[in-house]
Amino acid sequence: xxxxxxxxxxxxxxxxxxxxxxxxxxxxxxxxxxxxxxxxxxxxxxxxxxxxxxxxxxxxxxxxxxxxxxxxxxxxxxxxxxxxxxxxxxxxxxxxxxxxxxxxxxxxxxxxxxxxxxxxxxxxxxxxxxxxxxxxxxxxxxxxxxxxxxxxxxxxxxxxxxxxxxxxxxxxxxxxxxxxxxxxxxxxxxxxxxxxxxxxxxxxxxxxxxxxxxxxxxxxxxxxxxxxxxxxxxxxxxxxxxxxxxxxxxxxxxxxxxxxxxxxxxxxxxxxxxxxxxxxxxxxxxxxxxxxxxxxxxxxxxxxxxxxxxxxxxxxxxxxxxxxxxxxxxxx
Ligand SMILES: C[S@@+](CC[C@H](N)C(=O)[O-])C[C@H]1O[C@@H](n2cnc3c(N)ncnc32)[C@H](O)[C@@H]1O
Numbered sequence: 001x002x003x004x005x006x007x008x009x010x011x012x013x014x015x016x017x018x019x020x021x022x023x024x025x026x027x028x029x030x031x032x033x034x035x036x037x038x039x040x041x042x043x044x045x046x047x048x049x050x051x052x053x054x055x056x057x058x059x060x061x062x063x064x065x066x067x068x069x070x071x072x073x074x075x076x077x078x079x080x081x082x083x084x085x086x087x088x089x090x091x092x093x094x095x096x097x098x099x100x101x102x103x104x105x106x107x108x109x110x111x112x113x114x115x116x117x118x119x120x121x122x123x124x125x126x127x128x129x130x131x132x133x134x135x136x137x138x139x140x141x142x143x144x145x146x147x148x149x150x151x152x153x154x155x156x157x158x159x160x161x162x163x164x165x166x167x168x169x170x171x172x173x174x175x176x177x178x179x180x181x182x183x184x185x186x187x188x189x190x191x192x193x194x195x196x197x198x199x200x201x202x203x204x205x206x207x208x209x210x211x212x213x214x215x216x217x218x219x220x221x222x223x224x225x226x227x228x229x230x231x232x233x234x235x236x237x238x239x240x241x242x243x244x245x246x247x248x249x250x251x252x253x254x255x256x257x258x259x260x261x262x263x264x265x266x267x268x269x270x271x272x273x274x275x276x277x278x279x280x281x282x283x284x285x286x287x288x289x290x291x292x293x294x295x296x297x298x299x300x301x302x303x304x305x306x307x308x309x310x311x312x313x314x315x316x317x318x319x320x321x322x323x324x325x326x327x328x329x330x331x332x
Pocket of ligand 1: 125
């Protein structure tokens with residue numbers, strides 16, 4: 001059974017620094033195991049959550065500001081313009097639980113729209129970025145208890161230290177698109193258990209669209225998305241004694257029509273041998289490492305997925321250009 005590796009970032013607990021260093025060791029061991037396994041398999045692949053260390057999270061923030069990256073500004077506009085309507089459809093909430101919270105910037109809009117919220121629990125794998133975002137959020141919303149949790153949201157079995165009360169889940173940025181349909185179903189089933197009876201769930205989900213709009217969002221003119229991808233190799237060099245030459249790999253974003261998803265790869269520009277933790281990996285020219293998927297859903301497709309995981313679709317909001325959707329789900 002998968003272990004629950006979530007850890008509270010709450011300060012002042014006895015043994016916190018020893019616990020933190022043990023947790024860091026466990027995180028590095030998990031990263032090493034995933035990278036060594038992922039580079040040995042064919043086709044090569046590394047799970048996308050490892051794209052997010054402190055550098056990766058900062059680069060993702062830069063991506064959200066790009067002219068090509070429509071998801072953040074469209075989702076932000078939906079939360080701004082339809083916030084009151086969304087809050088009314090949600091009803092009373094005591095605890096907001098955000099999966100893959102990142103900078104939590106959009107969350108402020110939701111918190112403002114919700115009346116009487118007591119607590120906010122942001123969950124993310126990117127520890128230092130999460131701590132900073134949680135501090136900023138707490139300073140912005142006086143009276144709101146903020147309890148960040150570091151961990152992998154696909155493997156959490158409990159919400160450590162979460163207060164009782166009516167819960168709303170929030171999963172923004174179409175991060176659910178990084179999961180395969182099977183993984184997304186498993187995630188939604190697990191989220192239902194974490195959030196509990198009568199909870200609601202608001203998810204930002206990217207819509208299917210023309211490739212002229214879609215592909216540049218994952219491969220921009222300034223090369224920020226390329227830097228974000230290549231940071232995975234730089235992270236392997238930093239944390240796992242790797243010797244990747246990041247100038248000898250290129251970022252590729254391609255649409256897989258059959259699977260309805262953008263696939264991101266790092267492609268070897270030459271034949272080369274790379275070492276990680278003392279193991280050698282030889283790449284042919286053009287050989288790829290699959291690093292990320294971003295699944296796209298029509299509104300009915302996502303509602304069918306939610307239903308299959310036990311969630312009842314309540315309402316879906318889209319922008320007028322049909323770029324992005326916000327889905328409200330409720331547990332029966
Ligand atoms: C696409 S970004 C979205 C960030 C933010 N929600 C937004 O909309 O701007 C994905 C976020 O989820 C986090 N993340 C990715 N996989 C994760 C996992 N398995 N468990 C916890 N956090 C994860 C990343 O660190 C990152 O902050």
